[in-house]
Amino acid sequence: MTATPSTPRALAQARAAAERLARRPVPSSPSAWRGWFDGSATPNPGRIGIGALLLGPAGERIEISRPAGTGTSGDAEYLALIALLEAAVAAGACELAVYGDSQVVVQDVLMSGVPGAKGLEEHRARAVALMARLEGMALRWVPRHRNGAADALSQRAAAGG
Numbered sequence: 145m146t147a148t149p150s151t152p153r154a155l156a157q158a159r160a161a162a163e164r165l166a167r168r169p170v171p172s173s174p175s176a177w178r179g180w181f182d183g184s185a186t187p188n189p190g191r192i193g194i195g196a197l198l199l200g201p202a203g204e205r206i207e208i209s210r211p212a213g214t215g216t217s218g219d220a221e222y223l224a225l226i227a228l229l230e231a232a233v234a235a236g237a238c239e240l241a242v243y244g245d246s247q248v249v250v251q252d253v254l255m256s257g258v259p260g261a262k263g264l265e266e267h268r269a270r271a272v273a274l275m276a277r278l279e280g281m282a283l284r285w286v287p288r289h290r291n292g293a294a295d296a297l298s299q300r301a302a303a304g305g
Contacts, residue, residue: 147300168246168284169290173280174201176201176241177200178199181224181228182195182221182224182246182291183225184245184295189219191213192212192213192219193301194210194227195209195294196227196297197297198232209297211304212224218248221249224298230241232278238280239280240278242284243291244286245285246285248261248281250265250284250285
């Protein structure tokens with residue numbers, strides 16, 4: 145008998161595989177874009193602010209900092225990732241390395257074949273669909289202290305500035 149993706153063992157295996165993938169180094173390419181995302185909910189749940197920074201290989205710099213309604217911190221993180229991916233697609237990025245400090249979102253996106261985080265399924269579907277439009281896509285987790293620019297942009301948006 146094989147484990148189905150919904151058994152506790154299969155979910156644990158998928159989560160462990162996603163965590164290993166989320167921590168692997170991203171190969172660098174001279175044509176790759178890089179992006180960082182972060183979301184903030186004040187309080188949680190509460191007002192959402194999203195922030196993202198997208199850097200292109202020719203010096204392009206796109207900053208995203210905007211309020212995004214109300215919801216949880218999970219909603220905020222996913223909406224920030226989605227905004228970053230939309231900006232990358234609009235800018236014509238093909239290769240993209242994305243970094244975020246939300247283990248929940250990064251692991252959720254990377255855990256293919258298993259149900260997504262409860263309440264965030266629609267966000268996951270949007271993010272995965274956008275990622276599919278990019279030829280070379282890597283999503284990685286980084287510690288909060290390595291995500292300062294995106295955090296500052298999300299905090300500014302959540303504060304209404």
